[in-house]
Amino acid sequence: MSLGQVRIQAEDFDLNAELARLRADNPKVGAIVSFVGTVRDLNEGASVAEMELEHYAGMTEQSILAIIEQARQRWPVFGALVIHRVGPLKPQEQIVLVAVTSAHRGEAFAACEFIIDYLKTEAPFWKKEQTPDGARWVDARVSDDVALNKWKV
Incomplete structure (x- = not known):
């Protein structure tokens, strides 16, 4: 596996299989x-019966790869994987x-948190929820912006 891999897919993923593949690439x-x-x-x-996620094909993957690259520049990571369902x-x-x-765990924890914080705010995804009152688009959360701000230097 390369340093960063991104998959956008409708299908579910097997966590154990994905982690085994990621680990298998490097004995270090x-x-x-x-x-x-x-x-x-x-x-x-509001109750949520379903969430539908949309993305901008091609642009979304490139955006996430750029986030992974930023993490790689900050911490010595061997590999990173992002799978996002739509x-x-x-x-x-x-x-x-x-x-x-x-x-080491410190670098892995920091890089993982950095990637998800940027992913939540910077990657082009749109979420629509089905609630008892009908469909509604999900707005960005203030808490996601606050989480992102801790990484800005």
């Missing part, structure tokens, strides 16, 4: 840190996987 890996985001059944006080998803389904390998 001492740490793998992963984050899996899932669909919540409640958002902003299409309709139900509560408890997996949306995103961010996984990072490095020699």
Whole structure:
């Protein structure tokens, strides 16, 4: 696997298989840190029956690769994988996987958190939720912007 890999897909992913592939690439890996985001059944006080994710094909992948490259410039990581699902998803389904390998846990944790914080705010995805009151587009969260700001130097 190259330093950074991005997959945008409708299909679910197998966390254990993905982490095994990422680790198999480099015998120097001492740490793998992963984050899996899932669909919540409640958002902003409303029940969510389904979330539909859309993206801008090509542009989304390049945006995420640029985020991975920024992480690589900050920390000595061996590899990074981002899988982001699109299409309709139900509560408890997996949306995103961010996984990072490095020699040590500190770098892997920091790079993984950096990638997901940038992904939440900078990658071109659009989310629409189905609620009892009908469909609504999900706005950016202030908490995501706050998380992103801690990385700005």
